[in-house]
Amino acid sequence: MSIQTTIKALSDPTRRQILDLLKSGSLSAGQICEKFPVSGAAISKHLSVLKDADLIRDTREGKYIIYELNASVLEEVMLWLTDLKGE
Amino acid sequence: MSIQTTIKALSDPTRRQILDLLKSGSLSAGQICEKFPVSGAAISKHLSVLKDADLIRDTREGKYIIYELNASVLEEVMLWLTDLKGE
DNA sequence: CTTTCGTTTAACCCTTTGGTTAAGTATAGT
DNA sequence: ACTATACTTAACCAAAGGGTTAAACGAAAG
Numbered sequence: 005m006s007i008q009t010t011i012k013a014l015s016d017p018t019r020r021q022i023l024d025l026l027k028s029g030s031l032s033a034g035q036i037c038e039k040f041p042v043s044g045a046a047i048s049k050h051l052s053v054l055k056d057a058d059l060i061r062d063t064r065e066g067k068y069i070i071y072e073l074n075a076s077v078l079e080e081v082m083l084w085l086t087d088l089k090g091e
Numbered sequence: 092m093s094i095q096t097t098i099k100a101l102s103d104p105t106r107r108q109i110l111d112l113l114k115s116g117s118l119s120a121g122q123i124c125e126k127f128p129v130s131g132a133a134i135s136k137h138l139s140v141l142k143d144a145d146l147i148r149d150t151r152e153g154k155y156i157i158y159e160l161n162a163s164v165l166e167e168v169m170l171w172l173t174d175l176k177g178e
Numbered sequence: 179c180t181t182t183c184g185t186t187t188a189a190c191c192c193t194t195t196g197g198t199t200a201a202g203t204a205t206a207g208t
Numbered sequence: 209a210c211t212a213t214a215c216t217t218a219a220c221c222a223a224a225g226g227g228t229t230a231a232a233c234g235a236a237a238g
Contacts, residue, residue: 015102
């Protein structure tokens with residue numbers, strides 16, 4: 005995954021909030037939806053952007069789809085930022 | 092400056108390249124332009140986005156406008172990322 | 179097997195974004 | 209005072225982004 009894909013995914017506030025939510029534990033798409041004042045379709049699209057960036061992973065559990073955070077790809081961004089900051 | 096403004100500014104590859112350039116030292120708008128295959132107007136707009144985000148500062152020197160990196164605002168982004176990664 | 183529930187995909191609508199060219203502003207040099 | 213140089217701003221355009229509603233899909237339950 006490119007740093008471009010990662011940062012683009014991070015550039016929307018709703019998506020960052022979703023990541024913040026998942027920090028405390030995995031949630032189903034529906035549970036995530038409840039937290040935002042937008043349609044399920046909108047959230048579903050955000051989730052797919054985050055998934056394409058590999059910032060989240062999903063697994064189906066029965067009729068639910070559970071999303072979990074994958075923070076490991078943030079490493080690349082951190083490195084770039086650290087380098088930019090110089091030391 | 093909000094983290095939103097900062098990340099949005101970072102979300103364009105040309106703007107990130109500009110920041111990378113300025114890491115090695117301050118440059119005039121024209122010198123920055125030379126490095127990119129787009130019009131001066133396009134670069135000027137990128138510079139203004141970076142400036143609004145306080146990621147760069149400018150000072151006029153004669154007929155040149157010199158841009159310098161201001162990496163300090165990256166701290167907030169770093170903190171958010173670090174928190175998300177969970178130490 | 180049909181229905182219901184959870185979620186995604188399709189089709190669409192605006193707004194934002196990143197580019198262009200052309201015109202404007204500011205400083206330097208003649 | 210003019211002209212050239214350095215850069216920005218204005219006006220415009222096509223593409224991308226984030227939202228909506230409605231249709232489709234997958235698994236479970238009746």
